[in-house]
Amino acid sequence: MTGPKTPTLIEEFAAAQAWWKDAGVDSDFDDMATNWLALPDEKVSQELTDPAYAPIPAAIPTSPAPRNSTAEKVELSPLGGEKSTWPGDLAAFQNWWLAEPSLDSGGSFPRIAPRGAAGAKLMIIVAEPEEQDSAHLLSGPLGKFLANILAAMGLDADEVYFAAALPRHIPMADWQQLQAAGLAQLLHHHIALAAPEKICALGRNIWPLLGHDLAQGSAHLPDFNHEGGSVPILGAEGLAELLRSPPRRKRFWQRWLNWTA
Numbered sequence: 001m002t003g004p005k006t007p008t009l010i011e012e013f014a015a016a017q018a019w020w021k022d023a024g025v026d027s028d029f030d031d032m033a034t035n036w037l038a039l040p041d042e043k044v045s046q047e048l049t050d051p052a053y054a055p056i057p058a059a060i061p062t063s064p065a066p067r068n069s070t071a072e073k074v075e076l077s078p079l080g081g082e083k084s085t086w087p088g089d090l091a092a093f094q095n096w097w098l099a100e101p102s103l104d105s106g107g108s109f110p111r112i113a114p115r116g117a118a119g120a121k122l123m124i125i126v127a128e129p130e131e132q133d134s135a136h137l138l139s140g141p142l143g144k145f146l147a148n149i150l151a152a153m154g155l156d157a158d159e160v161y162f163a164a165a166l167p168r169h170i171p172m173a174d175w176q177q178l179q180a181a182g183l184a185q186l187l188h189h190h191i192a193l194a195a196p197e198k199i200c201a202l203g204r205n206i207w208p209l210l211g212h213d214l215a216q217g218s219a220h221l222p223d224f225n226h227e228g229g230s231v232p233i234l235g236a237e238g239l240a241e242l243l244r245s246p247p248r249r250k251r252f253w254q255r256w257l258n259w260t261a
Helices: 009-022 041-049 090-099 141-153 175-180 183-194 239-244 246-260
Strands: 122-126 160-164 198-202 224-226 229-231 233-236
Touching: 090 183, 122 183, 141 239, 141 246, 160 183, 175 183, 183 224, 233 246, 239 246
Parallel strands: 122 160, 122 198, 198 233
Antiparallel strands: 224 229
């Protein structure tokens, strides 16, 4: 019995070529880099001598002109227009609150007027009307919750003035921009016209409008001073936060008892 035939060198080379071909490799590689975009020699000679082939110089980027920070500051239109045009009595202000176009930029929710009479025992200020408000301010679920709070305080609705810092419900309102546009001054004017005995400000977003620094962490806001008079203010979390948090409700109630003792 004879053993297997040893392939010749030529047969081995042919077999190797066939294997590489079946593997899809049909090009030669070496360690020297090849410029695959190089032009033929005669083309290179033409581009070196013909001006038509001269390269276009790349544009040198220029530094942008320095910004004038003073000139670029956007002047925000004051909410409500010029203060000298604001109504000087409460009834006119409540109507103006619904009609003055410069008070806000519109939205999908209706404007809601404040309600109550001047000289109320307590002025309740919330950040904005409820999403469900339509007939009057705080007529939705949070308003019902507030009514229960007032009943526990021994206050009738006609002894309270209800106000919102904004004329309509605005989801994700930019409070810093609103303050820059004069919302604090507008709220102060509203308080002066309402002339309440006490103020309860419900909502962290409106505390800075009343002069409170949020970094202090206290909800006891400074008294509101106007034309020689001073009105005490109690601050608390918004109605939605109080409704869903028993500890916050307990803390607010204890503050209220201490404040009114």
